[in-house]
Amino acid sequence: MYEVELKVRAQHEPVRERLAELDADPKGMVEQIDTYYDHPVRDFAETDESFRIRRETDEDEETARVTYKGPLVEEASKTREEWETGVDDGETMAEILDELGFSPAATVEKIRERFEWKGYTVTLDNVVGLGEYVEVETESEAIEPAREGAIELLQELGLDPEEQIRTSYLGLLLAEDD
């Protein structure tokens, strides 16, 4: 199974209108606060890894999960090893990480709104300090048709696939700091 993802910087309002015209299925809005951690001795920037706690809040509940992403295993498809599990209490997990010598390195905070359309997920992210982004995403056994479909959908939404951004929000925020 491949995950195909295309992200561009784009104002949300015209995209939201196009999604309504396409009759895309709104999946609600959440707030996500990701705290990325430094390892006690390893330099994650150098090893191309990341480790974070994500706290997600929707209308009525707050959930948390921890996610480890390993270095790229394949450059072309941007494939990484990824491990993720929910935790009952994000604050307690943060305390444990602190005790173990992990320190918060950066925070990515965003409002995320999701739509479903013919097997694709369209995500409208409003990222604190960065602005508005739109991501089109799908999973497929066949990478090329999935990528073609994602490109077509981006065009349907009035967006330019040539403007694809491959850098993560964390990477974009850290680049701003430089």
Add this chain to the structure above:
Amino acid sequence: MYEVELKVRAQHEPVRERLAELDADPKGMVEQIDTYYDHPVRDFAETDESFRIRRETDEDEETARVTYKGPLVEEASKTREEWETGVDDGETMAEILDELGFSPAATVEKIRERFEWKGYTVTLDNVVGLGEYVEVETESEAIEPAREGAIELLQELGLDPEEQIRTSYLGLLLAEDD
């Protein structure tokens, strides 16, 4: 709030009979498998800390949680800082810890049976490689009366408070290895 705990090595069968005579409330039986981890660079034996994943299985479900215990902050009452939270998937958490450079150092595996009696918890532990233990435990604002009560209950169960063991199961198992 203080936690008072008295643990002795004892055969379970006569204790179980006394618990029935006292009309103690049986709280069921679980299997607990604790995996203790070595820190990537810190020596927990030296810093008097511990970090583990506990996987607990009862009749119908498996749960997992991570627990960090800090060094003793007060010698007399054996008080430690402790942080614990449930995780959705213990195996995934183990994979994440592995990726972060933590390695499994020791496993403590036991069948634990609990009874409640007048504000006290009586725990019958059958620990793989160590044998049968009984623990009497309560929480209280007043440490001395709670301790007196725990001693009396141990005696009611036909056990000798003088035989109290202060070493953790992990400590006992590691001592056996020496």
